Amino acid sequence: MLSTKQDNSSNPLLIQAARNLIIRRQKEEAHNPAMLAKRAGVEPDAWQSDLLRSAAKQVILLCSRQTGKSTVVALVSLHEALYKANSLVLLLSPSLRQSQEIGRKVKDALARLGPEAAIIREESALKLEFENNSRIVCLPGKEATIRGFSGVSLLVVDEAARVPDELYQAVRPMLAVSGGRIILLSTPFGKRGFFHHEWTEGGAMWQRVKITAHDCPRISRGWLEQERQSIPNQVFRCEYLCEFTDTVDAVFSYEDIMRALDSDVKPLFEEDHAAT
Ligand SMILES: Nc1ncnc2c1ncn2[C@@H]1O[C@H](COP(=O)(O)OP(=O)(O)OP(=O)(O)O)[C@@H](O)[C@H]1O
Ligand SMILES: [Mg+2]
Numbered sequence: 001m002l003s004t005k006q007d008n009s010s011n012p013l014l015i016q017a018a019r020n021l022i023i024r025r026q027k028e029e030a031h032n033p034a035m036l037a038k039r040a041g042v043e044p045d046a047w048q049s050d051l052l053r054s055a056a057k058q059v060i061l062l063c064s065r066q067t068g069k070s071t072v073v074a075l076v077s078l079h080e081a082l083y084k085a086n087s088l089v090l091l092l093s094p095s096l097r098q099s100q101e102i103g104r105k106v107k108d109a110l111a112r113l114g115p116e117a118a119i120i121r122e123e124s125a126l127k128l129e130f131e132n133n134s135r136i137v138c139l140p141g142k143e144a145t146i147r148g149f150s151g152v153s154l155l156v157v158d159e160a161a162r163v164p165d166e167l168y169q170a171v172r173p174m175l176a177v178s179g180g181r182i183i184l185l186s187t188p189f190g191k192r193g194f195f196h197h198e199w200t201e202g203g204a205m206w207q208r209v210k211i212t213a214h215d216c217p218r219i220s221r222g223w224l225e226q227e228r229q230s231i232p233n234q235v236f237r238c239e240y241l242c243e244f245t246d247t248v249d250a251v252f253s254y255e256d257i258m259r260a261l262d263s264d265v266k267p268l269f270e271e272d273h274a275a276t
Helices: 012-031 033-039 046-051 071-082 094-114 163-175 193-201 221-230 233-239 254-260 271-275
Strands: 058-063 088-092 119-121 126-128 134-137 154-159 181-186 207-211
Touching: 012 033, 033 046, 033 071, 033 094, 046 071, 046 207, 058 071, 058 193, 071 088, 071 094, 071 126, 071 134, 071 154, 071 181, 088 094, 088 163, 094 126, 094 134, 094 154, 154 163, 154 193, 163 181, 163 193, 181 193, 221 233
Parallel strands: 058 181, 058 207, 088 134, 088 154, 154 181
Antiparallel strands: 119 126, 126 134
16 A cells, blocks of 8 residues: 655655755854764863864863863864865874874764765875865874975864974974964973973963863762872872973972072083083
């Protein structure tokens, strides 16, 4: 017997309505990356929502371990690539393995959006290239091999406190002509290097966000208290309270060195002798 039920999949009005819905959602999502995050299964924390909506050109995220900094920046990167044609997003970390780790978060989010989210032109362990000509590239942590990219629209530096200064100095010029954005994200690692410098003395052009373990709804107070009792106090304050404590291997503390500086003491050698 023939069904009297209407076959919705071939109803042109319904098909058009569905298309209109997708187009409207895409338009909204283009201006609101938090929508993309939710579609990818991440209900952003308040600070993650703020970051997803931020238009700041230079952002530093100083965050405790496991607060979701890599996750949210992966979503920012994916949004940039999907909604800004021809964009180039570079993911840099102290090592290629770590860059690939954040690249994997991008791919996981993309997979959760479903196959209709984007047409992938090329995919490898190091690169995602979309039909809109956007690319997301994972970089190795070696200065000699990262040069050569230009027109960078978003530069992400994950675990930035552990990225060598030379590497940072080699990638920054990639933003000179494009006027692209940069996001540094890290747990602190001592009072040294560009991450500490940009956080403390980098000037007003940086948007600074600090998220301790207490600010993260997924880290329980009980677990944190246990952790505090199991690891050295200095490490706890660095990893979970975002303090730029001295690294465990430092012989002298930063404060002791600063106290020992005395402008009245003459150097043992004149500067031109010391340089030779
Ligand atoms: N808004 C969120 N809702 C639910 N889970 C989240 C959210 N943000 C992050 N997570 C989860 O929290 C865990 C830690 O996230 P992520 O790896 O991004 O943190 P991280 O700060 O980069 O950690 P690490 O310091 O170890 O690099 C992951 O399992 C991630 O899926
Ligand atoms: Mg991380």
